[in-house]
Amino acid sequence: MSDHLTDEEQVEKVKAWLKENGMSIVAGVVIGLGGIFGWQFWDSYQVNRAAEGAEAYDRFVQTAEQSEPGATAEALAGLDAGFANTAYSRFASLELARQQAETGDLDGAMATLENTRAGISDTAMQSVIDLRLARLLVSLGKLDEAGTIIDRLGSGAFAAEAASLRGQIAYMQGNTEDARTALEEARALGASDEVVNYLLTELQEET
Numbered sequence: 001m002s003d004h005l006t007d008e009e010q011v012e013k014v015k016a017w018l019k020e021n022g023m024s025i026v027a028g029v030v031i032g033l034g035g036i037f038g039w040q041f042w043d044s045y046q047v048n049r050a051a052e053g054a055e056a057y058d059r060f061v062q063t064a065e066q067s068e069p070g071a072t073a074e075a076l077a078g079l080d081a082g083f084a085n086t087a088y089s090r091f092a093s094l095e096l097a098r099q100q101a102e103t104g105d106l107d108g109a110m111a112t113l114e115n116t117r118a119g120i121s122d123t124a125m126q127s128v129i130d131l132r133l134a135r136l137l138v139s140l141g142k143l144d145e146a147g148t149i150i151d152r153l154g155s156g157a158f159a160a161e162a163a164s165l166r167g168q169i170a171y172m173q174g175n176t177e178d179a180r181t182a183l184e185e186a187r188a189l190g191a192s193d194e195v196v197n198y199l200l201t202e203l204q205e206e207t
Helices: 007-064 069-085 087-102 106-118 123-139 143-151 158-170 176-188 194-206
Strands: none
Touching: 007 069, 007 158, 007 194, 069 087, 069 176, 087 106, 087 123, 106 123, 123 158, 158 176, 158 194, 176 194
16 A cells, blocks of 8 residues: 555545544634734824824914913814824813913913813823912912922923922922022023022022
8 A cells, every 4th residue: 555645645644634624724814814904904003093183273263362261271172172182182272271371361270271281191291280289389379289289290301390399399388498409409400490590699698
């Protein structure tokens, strides 16, 4: 008996093997192709969403340029309808808060910033919002609350700004030594706002 299978026997063995394993092969191919096309679809979807978001934000900016908080708030609501909890929405919220603060609606600006912060987990954006909240609280005379917010900024990228605000708060509270220490720290860290230099000059004249 030959050690080699005849052509007919080889065909029959292939048929039998395919009968047992064919569906798993087909399923594997389908899953593989599905993954490829699924990823391509998702990638295309992401690109399209980014483009749509940029267009929506551009429309918001055109309205915000009028510097009318009411109209800006309406434009933000329209942006949020399709792009809530995105970078577009967050930057738009910061612009609305800025306009509210500049027109004297400090409480409205506080509410806008607090609502925005509550919905994000990005630490850099949280720090930006915390700095703005602290400045607003200082403007409202709520110095202790402002200090609490500044304390959670730590020693990251906004350390200079945080030290500057700590110094301003200490100065307003009459703690001259603490104010000098914080302001000198802010200047050493590269703070460039004129308030730091002004207050350090004032403290120097008081000694």
